[in-house]
Amino acid sequence: MTALRVAAVQATYVLMDREATIDRVTELTADAAARGAQLVVFPEVFVPGTPIWIDTQPIWDGDADWFRLLAENAVAVPGPATDRLGAIAREHGVWLVIGVDEKEPTGGTIYNTVLYLSPEGALVEKHRKLVPTGSERTVWGMGDGSTLRVVDTAQGRIGGLICWENYMPLARFHMYAQGIDLWLAPTLARGDAWVATMQHLARENRMFVVGVNPVLHVDRIPDGFPHRDRLVPERYLAEKGPWLEVGNTVIVGPGGDVIAGPVREREETLIADLDLGSVAAARRLLDPVGHYNRPDVFRLHVDTSSRPAVVVEAAGMGRPGPESAH
Numbered sequence: 001m002t003a004l005r006v007a008a009v010q011a012t013y014v015l016m017d018r019e020a021t022i023d024r025v026t027e028l029t030a031d032a033a034a035r036g037a038q039l040v041v042f043p044e045v046f047v048p049g050t051p052i053w054i055d056t057q058p059i060w061d062g063d064a065d066w067f068r069l070l071a072e073n074a075v076a077v078p079g080p081a082t083d084r085l086g087a088i089a090r091e092h093g094v095w096l097v098i099g100v101d102e103k104e105p106t107g108g109t110i111y112n113t114v115l116y117l118s119p120e121g122a123l124v125e126k127h128r129k130l131v132p133t134g135s136e137r138t139v140w141g142m143g144d145g146s147t148l149r150v151v152d153t154a155q156g157r158i159g160g161l162i163c164w165e166n167y168m169p170l171a172r173f174h175m176y177a178q179g180i181d182l183w184l185a186p187t188l189a190r191g192d193a194w195v196a197t198m199q200h201l202a203r204e205n206r207m208f209v210v211g212v213n214p215v216l217h218v219d220r221i222p223d224g225f226p227h228r229d230r231l232v233p234e235r236y237l238a239e240k241g242p243w244l245e246v247g248n249t250v251i252v253g254p255g256g257d258v259i260a261g262p263v264r265e266r267e268e269t270l271i272a273d274l275d276l277g278s279v280a281a282a283r284r285l286l287d288p289v290g291h292y293n294r295p296d297v298f299r300l301h302v303d304t305s306s307r308p309a310v311v312v313e314a315a316g317m318g319r320p321g322p323e324s325a326h
Contacts, residue, residue, distance in 0.1 A: 002277030007032035090121030156276035
């Protein structure tokens with residue numbers, strides 16, 4: 001069985017409110033499942049939302065209260081929030097893929113992360129963005145090679161990269177080499193150029209591609225948000241308009257054809273039936289990690305080890321003993 005009904009959820013989060021945003025995930029996933037979706041995909045850092053001040057304000061200029069709110073509402077992985085997300089996936093029997101602002105149980109760094117939760121409610125995989133883009137580096141740390149894996153499902157292999165990571169050709173190639181059938185690209189990227197990127201990736205690896213964006217109008221910023229009056233200055237609105245996140249959600253076929261979308265300036269869940277079995281037929285023309293590759297000419301080395309801040313070595317482990325010291 002290779003047919004898969006996918007839901008790409010373009011929606012508005014409750015800015016910097018983890019629990020209220022997960023309430024939205026509950027409602028939106030229920031709606032997608034009622035429409036027959038087997039895979040429900042949410043945007044980049046949907047829980048608890050994009051730290052929009054990194055684009056609307058000068059960097060590190062009066063943002064301490066906002067960052068504190070981000071840290072307090074970030075998602076510990078695993079933790080109570082991932083338990084809630086797993087319960088949503090289990091209740092509706094769907095694969096749930098969702099972007100979160102991730103924090104570790106200790107430490108002050110936040111990561112841009114995508115979670116993969118199975119229809120049984122298990123957290124089976126996570127991916128941390130390797131390189132935050134531009135001003136994002138003031139709020140998110142860097143991931144490592146240990147979270148560059150695809151996920152097996154009954155219908156096919158799913159996975160992907162986050163936003164401008166998709167412009168990292170070596171990261172893409174590593175994922176392609178794992179036999180990915182459906183590429184998921186949660187993102188904040190706007191415009192037709194991004195849609196063209198999604199089409200290029202689909203043609204490059206002859207796979208389905210789902211790009212999923214959030215959408216946020218300035219009127220949806222909660223009334224009680226700290227320093228709301230200066231979060232989005234009038235000069236910013238005059239230049240950029242009231243849509244802080246315009247959306248751009250799109251679903252693309254293996255030949256680069258747009259199946260659904262792009263959707264902009266409104267909330268909408270795109271639904272598409274994808275025949276993942278058609279990917280194999282499409283690759284008879286082009287398989288960038290198979291018959292259209294030259295491993296005798298090009299070789300990619302990937303370090304998939306975890307890179308923790310501290311490696312603790314127990315006494316007597318890996319050290320010469322008294323007898324061998326002479």
